Each structure stands twice: as structure tokens, then as C-alpha cells.
Amino acid sequence: PIKNQSLVNYISWFTREASITYRDKTLLLSSFAFDLGYTSLYTALLNGCELHLVPKEHYMLPETLITYLKEKKISYIKLTPSLFNYLVNHRMVEDYENCMALRLIVLGGEEVKSADISKFNRVYPQTVIMNHYGPTETTIGALFHKFNATDFDLVSKGTVIGKPVDNTKIFILDRGQKLVPLGMAGEICIGGVGVTEGYLNQIDLNSEKFITVSPLGHEKIKLYRTGDLGRLTCHQEVEFLGRIDNQLKIRGYRVELEEINS
Missing domain, CATH: 3.40.50.980 (Rossmann fold)
Incomplete structure (x- = not known):
């Protein structure tokens, strides 16, 4: 919701x-x-x-x-x-x-x-x-x-x-959910006011995609794992580098290749 x-x-x-x-x-x-x-x-x-x-x-x-x-x-x-x-x-x-x-x-x-x-x-x-x-x-x-x-x-x-955007935090994390160095690739994770409460009646998916971590080493924050690969540039902007899985975006809709039967 x-x-x-x-x-x-x-x-x-x-x-x-x-x-x-x-x-x-x-x-x-x-x-x-x-x-x-x-x-x-x-x-x-x-x-x-x-x-x-x-x-x-x-x-x-x-x-x-x-x-x-x-x-x-x-x-x-x-x-x-x-x-x-x-x-x-x-x-x-x-x-x-x-x-x-x-x-x-x-x-x-x-x-x-x-x-x-x-x-x-x-x-x-x-x-x-x-x-x-x-x-x-x-x-x-x-x-x-x-x-x-x-x-x-x-x-x-x-x-x-x-x-x-306002009241939003972006973190680029490695597989261990730790911050990667500036310019290095990692998963784009999003925190802040805009993060939703989760998926309705999908406990396993919620625990996979919504995590609570301390990326800066102190205060814990709820993050959404996008599954997108990115890096932070020297201008403090995020550059999109692709997916960490086989998901595609077609005309704005998510398509999971594993779910398509030949």
C-alpha cells in the first residue's frame, strides 16, 4: 500500500x-x-x-x-x-x-x-x-x-x-548490503518517505525486497531493493547500468523472462 x-x-x-x-x-x-x-x-x-x-x-x-x-x-x-x-x-x-x-x-x-x-x-x-x-x-x-x-x-x-526527489535517500549497495565506493557499481536501493509499506499478503517477497539496514554505520533505515545496477558519479548523480537479474521493461511494464514459457 x-x-x-x-x-x-x-x-x-x-x-x-x-x-x-x-x-x-x-x-x-x-x-x-x-x-x-x-x-x-x-x-x-x-x-x-x-x-x-x-x-x-x-x-x-x-x-x-x-x-x-x-x-x-x-x-x-x-x-x-x-x-x-x-x-x-x-x-x-x-x-x-x-x-x-x-x-x-x-x-x-x-x-x-x-x-x-x-x-x-x-x-x-x-x-x-x-x-x-x-x-x-x-x-x-x-x-x-x-x-x-x-x-x-x-x-x-x-x-x-x-x-x-525531496525526502528520499539513495544508496548503492554491494551483495552484503554495504555501501560501495564512489563510482563503483552496485544495487540501487531507495529509502525515505516514498517507500511503500510493502506488498499485501506477500511476506516472503517483502522480506526480500524491503530491508532495514545501517548503510552509514549508525541509524537504521528501511530501503527498497530495486534490482537495478547503478553507480554514483562524481557529480553525485546516479547512472543506470542495467539489471542484476533478467527483468525487462517493455513500454513501462515489468517482464520477468523466467516466467515466460516457450
């Missing part, structure tokens, strides 16, 4: 970080059952923005989506990198150069593609693109990184997923 405090913490952080006001307009680009869409949904509801809801077949077609974004003057959206890829590589994006009102695009649910970000940035340099990382177990998002033109070489070498 996710606590009210966790959701309020996230929405309050995003509202401030993205400078959301009642003048903004956003479009829901995922199912209500998928937490990717909660960024748009709850920030709109709590800030009095315009929240646009359209059938899935509308936003899954690039030409329809681009036209809607332009005509309705949508100012911020959150979507998967897969959908962003369809959007960026459609000819209408360049045909409508500087005609869309988008000031912010948030990407989440999958690893970003640097070529797509670079291509969109050339046409819409005024639009901020934010990478957003966070498993559902940590309430929508736990890390973020705003891209700029100087990032693209860095992104091509590894996905920078950034720094923690």
Missing part, C-alpha cells in the same frame, strides 16, 4: 520542481492503472490545471497526438520513452517546429534513448526534458535528471537517472 504522505511528498516536489500552476495544461498518456500517469493526474487535480483525457487510440497515433498537443496548447506531459520515440520520429514534429506549447516533457518507465532527446531538442530547444526514475514501490518517482545539450555525450554512454 502507498501512504497519503508518500503521494503528497511526491506531488509537492514535482509541483515546485516543474513550476506547475493553474495556468498549465496536461494530457494523460497512460492508463489510470499505471502509476506513470499519476504525475499528470494528481498535479493537475491539486493545482487546478487543465487535465485532458482522450481515448488510448488517440494518443497512440503520433499524428493524432501531435495535432492534439498543438491545438490544445498542452504545456507538460509524461510518457514512456517508447511513445516518445514514435512522437519524435514522426515528420509532423519538424513540420510543426516551434508550434507546440510544450515547456516540459517527463520520460519514465523505461531507459531513455539519447538520440530521441537530441533530435527533439534540435527542433524544440526551449522544451525541458526530464528523465524520471522510480519503481512503483517508491511512489511514482525517486530520482530525476533534467537534460541539456551538454548531456547528450554522457547519456550515450550510460543513462543518467539523476538525484533524489
Whole structure:
């Protein structure tokens, strides 16, 4: 279960970080059952923005989506990198150069593609693109990184997923659940207000994924083990390096290869 405090913490952080006001307009680009869409949904509801809801077949077609974004003057959206890829590589994006009102695009649910970000940035340099990382177990998002033109070489070498949102702590741990040295790879573990209470009626899974440790050697803290491999850069940002298991993310959904029967 996710606590009210966790959701309020996230929405309050995003509202401030993205400078959301009642003048903004956003479009829901995922199912209500998928937490990717909660960024748009709850920030709109709590800030009095315009929240646009359209059938899935509308936003899954690039030409329809681009036209809607332009005509309705949508100012911020959150979507998967897969959908962003369809959007960026459609000819209408360049045909409508500087005609869309988008000031912010948030990407989440999958690893970003640097070529797509670079291509969109050339046409819409005024639009901020934010990478957003966070498993559902940590309430929508736990890390973020705003891209700029100087990032693209860095992104091509590894996905920078950034720094923690408010009241969130990130630790890179080894197999013994000890902190690894700066720059070394380890499992990304997340603590703080956003960590959920756990899975309902799944005692074994809870004990595996939610741990209570003392990574700094004194105060104990509850952490969620993401199963993702990462390292902390010299800029104190986390770089995503892949999975420590065979899990994949496809259009934002988790797929366990071991559970697929041939």
C-alpha cells in the first residue's frame, strides 16, 4: 500500500520542481492503472490545471497526438520513452517546429534513448526534458535528471537517472548490503518517505525486497531493493547500468523472462 504522505511528498516536489500552476495544461498518456500517469493526474487535480483525457487510440497515433498537443496548447506531459520515440520520429514534429506549447516533457518507465532527446531538442530547444526514475514501490518517482545539450555525450554512454526527489535517500549497495565506493557499481536501493509499506499478503517477497539496514554505520533505515545496477558519479548523480537479474521493461511494464514459457 502507498501512504497519503508518500503521494503528497511526491506531488509537492514535482509541483515546485516543474513550476506547475493553474495556468498549465496536461494530457494523460497512460492508463489510470499505471502509476506513470499519476504525475499528470494528481498535479493537475491539486493545482487546478487543465487535465485532458482522450481515448488510448488517440494518443497512440503520433499524428493524432501531435495535432492534439498543438491545438490544445498542452504545456507538460509524461510518457514512456517508447511513445516518445514514435512522437519524435514522426515528420509532423519538424513540420510543426516551434508550434507546440510544450515547456516540459517527463520520460519514465523505461531507459531513455539519447538520440530521441537530441533530435527533439534540435527542433524544440526551449522544451525541458526530464528523465524520471522510480519503481512503483517508491511512489511514482525517486530520482530525476533534467537534460541539456551538454548531456547528450554522457547519456550515450550510460543513462543518467539523476538525484533524489525531496525526502528520499539513495544508496548503492554491494551483495552484503554495504555501501560501495564512489563510482563503483552496485544495487540501487531507495529509502525515505516514498517507500511503500510493502506488498499485501506477500511476506516472503517483502522480506526480500524491503530491508532495514545501517548503510552509514549508525541509524537504521528501511530501503527498497530495486534490482537495478547503478553507480554514483562524481557529480553525485546516479547512472543506470542495467539489471542484476533478467527483468525487462517493455513500454513501462515489468517482464520477468523466467516466467515466460516457450
